Amino acid sequence: MEKRMRLTAKCSKNKGKCVSEDYISNLSSETLVSILSQLTLREAVATSILGRRWRYLWTSITILDFNATKATDTIQSGPMYVKWVDRVLGQYEVSTINEFRKS
Known part of the structure; x- marks a missing residue:
């Protein structure tokens, strides 16, 4: 079963507006990058x-998982896969990659 984040709403009685709080976006960038590192590259993007x-x-994650093995992926190998990897590395911001894998 998939867990979902519950948003709480703060409602102003004066203005009648409700604002949802996003606790995940309030986390530090380092924490968010750590979470994104646990995803495949497609999921992170x-x-x-x-x-x-x-x-x-x-673009700040240091673990690149180029998982293109699902049945729905059209880029599994060959020239299209190489272009995809080149395009991703062209947008990449960090100078060190800790892990590079093709699952």
Whole structure:
């Protein structure tokens, strides 16, 4: 069963507006990068749509997992895979990679 984050809402009685609190985005960048390091590269890149702070956060992870073995992935090997890896490394910001794997 998948766990989901529960958002709490603060409602202002005066203005009638509710604001949801996002506790995950309040974590430090180092903590978020550590969490993203546990994901495959595609999953980490997908988090970039969550907001401005998340947009390039994936480029700071030091473990690159180029997992392209799922049945839905069209990039499994060959020239397209090489282009994908080159494109990712071109956007990468850190100078040291601790782990580079193709699962």
